Amino acid sequence: xxxxxxxxxxxxxxxxxxxxxxxxxxxxxxxxxxxxxxxxxxxxxxxxxxxxxxxxxxxxxxxxxxxxxxxxxxxxxxxxxxxxxxxxxxxxxxxxxxxxxxxxxxxxxxxxxxxxxxxxxxxxxxxxxxxxxxxxxxxxxxxxxxxxxxxxxxxxxxxxxxxxxxxxxxxxxxxxxxxxxxxxxxxxxxxxxxxxxxxxxxxxxxxxxxxxxxxxxxxxxxxxxxxxxxxxxxxxxxxxxxxxxxxxxxxxxxxxxxxxxxxxxxxxxxxxxxxxxxxxxxxxxxxxxxxxxxxxxxxxxxxxxxxxxxxxxxxxxxxxxxxxxxxxxxxxxxxxxxxxxxxxxxxxxxxxxxxxxxxxxxxxxxxxxxxxxxxxxxxxxxxxxxxxxxxxxxxxxxxxxxxxxxxxxxxxxxxxxxxxxxxxxxxxxxxxxxxxxxxxxxxxxxxxxxxxxxxxxxxxxxxxxxxxxxxxxxxxxxxxxxxxxxxxxxxxxxxxxxxxxxxxxxxxxxxxxxxxxxxxxxxxxx
Numbered sequence: 001x002x003x004x005x006x007x008x009x010x011x012x013x014x015x016x017x018x019x020x021x022x023x024x025x026x027x028x029x030x031x032x033x034x035x036x037x038x039x040x041x042x043x044x045x046x047x048x049x050x051x052x053x054x055x056x057x058x059x060x061x062x063x064x065x066x067x068x069x070x071x072x073x074x075x076x077x078x079x080x081x082x083x084x085x086x087x088x089x090x091x092x093x094x095x096x097x098x099x100x101x102x103x104x105x106x107x108x109x110x111x112x113x114x115x116x117x118x119x120x121x122x123x124x125x126x127x128x129x130x131x132x133x134x135x136x137x138x139x140x141x142x143x144x145x146x147x148x149x150x151x152x153x154x155x156x157x158x159x160x161x162x163x164x165x166x167x168x169x170x171x172x173x174x175x176x177x178x179x180x181x182x183x184x185x186x187x188x189x190x191x192x193x194x195x196x197x198x199x200x201x202x203x204x205x206x207x208x209x210x211x212x213x214x215x216x217x218x219x220x221x222x223x224x225x226x227x228x229x230x231x232x233x234x235x236x237x238x239x240x241x242x243x244x245x246x247x248x249x250x251x252x253x254x255x256x257x258x259x260x261x262x263x264x265x266x267x268x269x270x271x272x273x274x275x276x277x278x279x280x281x282x283x284x285x286x287x288x289x290x291x292x293x294x295x296x297x298x299x300x301x302x303x304x305x306x307x308x309x310x311x312x313x314x315x316x317x318x319x320x321x322x323x324x325x326x327x328x329x330x331x332x333x334x335x336x337x338x339x340x341x342x343x344x345x346x347x348x349x350x351x352x353x354x355x356x357x358x359x360x361x362x363x364x365x366x367x368x369x370x371x372x373x374x375x376x377x378x379x380x381x382x383x384x385x386x387x388x389x390x391x392x393x394x395x396x397x398x399x400x401x402x403x404x405x406x407x408x409x410x411x412x413x414x415x416x417x418x419x420x421x422x423x424x425x426x427x428x429x430x431x432x433x434x435x436x437x438x439x440x441x442x443x444x445x446x447x448x449x450x451x452x453x454x455x456x457x458x459x460x461x462x463x464x465x466x467x468x469x470x471x472x473x474x475x476x477x478x479x480x481x482x483x484x485x486x487x488x489x490x491x492x493x494x495x496x497x498x499x500x501x502x503x504x505x506x507x508x509x510x511x512x513x514x515x516x517x518x519x520x521x522x523x524x525x526x
Contacts, residue, residue, distance in 0.1 A: 025043075
């Protein structure tokens with residue numbers, strides 16, 4: 001009978017290197033085979049893989065070919081690159097000392113891999129879309145023929161990875177395929193495996209090594225307790241407690257067992273993980289059947305021949321139980337449907353939220369692009385103005401011209417405060433507000449304007465301000481409307497002229513700084 005073990009391989013290259021075993025066949029293995037009748041000429045090769053084959057790949061160059069496919073699909077970034085299956089045969093099925101059985105062992109592994117990963121047993125031309133390498137070994141403990149089957153997880157059709165949530169469930173389906181292939185090759189399957197006891201791959205590996213398996217210990221304690229409640233009038237909880245096992249019923253269908261194993265660790269397992277024999281419904285039915293038998297015995301009725309009333313009662317209880325089971329099944333189905341609908345609704349909301357966020361991000365990006373473009377245009381115009389200023393500064397032909405202009409600008413800056421009254425007078429004359437006007441009211445307005453401007457500029461030196469006699473007489477004779485008009489004109493003109501003087505002084509300072517920066521070879525910042 002052939003057995004299989006499955007596990008994931010992080011590195012496909014390492015798994016292939018071990019399975020191929022280039023020049024790694026030990027001499028003691030060869031000596032043992034020759035001693036037990038194996039022809040020595042069959043052991044000329046020193047590789048561990050005495051027979052090799054491949055599906056969609058060369059077994060000798062599988063390492064490189066599988067890596068090329070992974071790089072093309074996903075850049076070889078997957079966490080687990082391959083699946084490794086070890087298919088082992090007992091000495092009763094295949095005699096390891098006969099070389100013809102080596103090829104038969106490899107053929108069985110080839111056919112199993114082809115069917116397990118997508119091939120059809122009815123069509124020999126149908127092959128799975130995966131790269132699979134099969135290597136047959138004759139070494140190892142127990143001297144049993146076994147295959148190392150390495151499967152690259154990358155699908156050749158869609159470049160997706162072979163994914164399974166529960167490797168143990170997948171192992172159960174592969175085990176059935178393995179049994180079917182072994183039957184076709186004439187190997188014996190001594191008994192059909194039952195699902196009453198569920199064992200994982202790790203449990204079976206520990207059993208093969210002869211090590212302690214705590215779930216087997218727990219099953220044996222539960223079996224002893226079930227036998228005891230049938231013989232003695234005690235509850236299952238009491239029988240388990242005497243064996244240091246705590247029973248806990250959870251909800252309507254849940255049941256779990258807890259105990260301290262031989263290694264001193266606390267272990268807890270649900271009934272469904274131990275097998276259908278240890279599930280809640282099976283144990284409840286077992287206890288109910290024992291109670292019915294005891295009630296019949298107490299009533300003096302035959303154990304196996306109940307009367308019509310007992311038959312009706314049993315039928316009624318069975319009908320009630322079946323209705324309850326059906327109702328529980330409907331409730332579970334309804335709950336699953338609701339949870340599925342909630343998941344779909346949440347997924348739709350998440351997608352809608354994501355779309356909205358993407359749209360907002362696009363809008364923000366467009367607005368940012370508009371601002372950047374406007375900023376670019378503004379800076380472009382500033383560069384144009386700066387270049388024009390540079391061209392103006394470049395019009396200075398020689399260092400003597402620059403020095404002369406700087407001296408003139410410095411002189412003008414030093415005299416700007418001293419000559420402020422003259423500048424104001426010149427401005428007023430330019431604006432037809434003559435200081436010696438024939439009209440005394442106009443002259444008074446000009447004097448008042450100059451006074452207000454000089455006070456604002458800080459260049460008033462006299463202690464007080466006085467009009468001329470002619471201006472005083474004119475102001476005395478002026479009507480209130482004229483005085484109001486004169487005052488308004490003086491304020492407006494003073495404000496305007498003060499701004500002109502400030503701009504002139506600031507402009508002189510900037511020209512001086514620009515010329516000094518030009519002389520020192522630096523850029524002038526506005």
